[in-house]
Amino acid sequence: MSMDAELFPRSRAEIAPGAVHLPDWLDPVAQRELLDACRAWARPPAGLRTVRTPGGGTMTSRQVCLGWHWYPYRYARTVADGDGAPVKPFPAWLDELGRRAVADTLGPEDAIAAYDIALINFYDADARMGMHRDSDEKSDAPVVSLSLGDTCVFRFGNTESRARPYTDVELRSGDLFVFGGASRLAYHGVPRVHADTAPPELGLTGRLNVTLRVSGFQVPSGGEPHERIMGDSPS
Ligand SMILES: O=C(O)CCC(=O)C(=O)O
Numbered sequence: 001m002s003m004d005a006e007l008f009p010r011s012r013a014e015i016a017p018g019a020v021h022l023p024d025w026l027d028p029v030a031q032r033e034l035l036d037a038c039r040a041w042a043r044p045p046a047g048l049r050t051v052r053t054p055g056g057g058t059m060t061s062r063q064v065c066l067g068w069h070w071y072p073y074r075y076a077r078t079v080a081d082g083d084g085a086p087v088k089p090f091p092a093w094l095d096e097l098g099r100r101a102v103a104d105t106l107g108p109e110d111a112i113a114a115y116d117i118a119l120i121n122f123y124d125a126d127a128r129m130g131m132h133r134d135s136d137e138k139s140d141a142p143v144v145s146l147s148l149g150d151t152c153v154f155r156f157g158n159t160e161s162r163a164r165p166y167t168d169v170e171l172r173s174g175d176l177f178v179f180g181g182a183s184r185l186a187y188h189g190v191p192r193v194h195a196d197t198a199p200p201e202l203g204l205t206g207r208l209n210v211t212l213r214v215s216g217f218q219v220p221s222g223g224e225p226h227e228r229i230m231g232d233s234p235s
């Protein structure tokens with residue numbers, strides 16, 4: 001019997017108000033296409049890197065960004081904490097994917113500005129992500145999260161603190177998780193990755209997560225956007 005055999009099929013679940021888990025949203029072909037894109041984005045310049053935190057630590061997932069480059073705790077147009085190269089562009093098809101993800105989870109929403117940020121995190125079996133909020137954006141548009149490869153435990157908490165109450169959700173390859181509305185600033189993290197649980201046909205060892213966000217940053221017409229326009233308050 002396959003490891004994926006289920007007594008009860010996984011189904012859509014509202015984990016908190018405005019936070020929805022939709023299992024198996026990306027079919028195997030779409031997962032493969034997104035993985036191939038991630039592999040191209042991971043290449044230098046402006047490729048996959050280790051993120052250093054102000055306290056002198058390092059994040060255990062490795063990251064690459066599209067559209068705007070995130071580093072603790074702000075956005076820039078260049079890899080300011082790495083090779084200094086311009087951040088890779090955010091493709092239009094990812095905005096379309098993000099809109100479809102929101103429609104399929106939260107239903108028809110008020111007009112959302114274009115998705116223009118992707119953070120791609122690569123986790124090996126030992127990587128984790130601590131509880132945090134995605135609070136460096138100026139837009140309150142829902143965050144869209146797509147998972148590929150190994151299964152993880154995704155911990156989705158509350159807007160007040162990193163502590164309980166929270167709900168642990170298993171995110172598998174192809175799963176979609178969207179959090180907006182009252183949950184847009186909820187704490188969340190990845191306490192555990194289950195090694196060797198990726199679908200073998202995908203050909204990925206480890207886990208990839210792609211989060212799509214709307215920056216809400218102004219891009220001045222006729223000029224290259226500059227990080228000054230974003231404000232500078234750390235979260
Ligand atoms: O890997 C995940 O599922 C979560 C990633 C995340 O929270 C982030 O990139 O801000």
Ligand SMILES: [Fe+2]
Binds near residue numbers: 132133
């Ligand atoms: Fe996050």
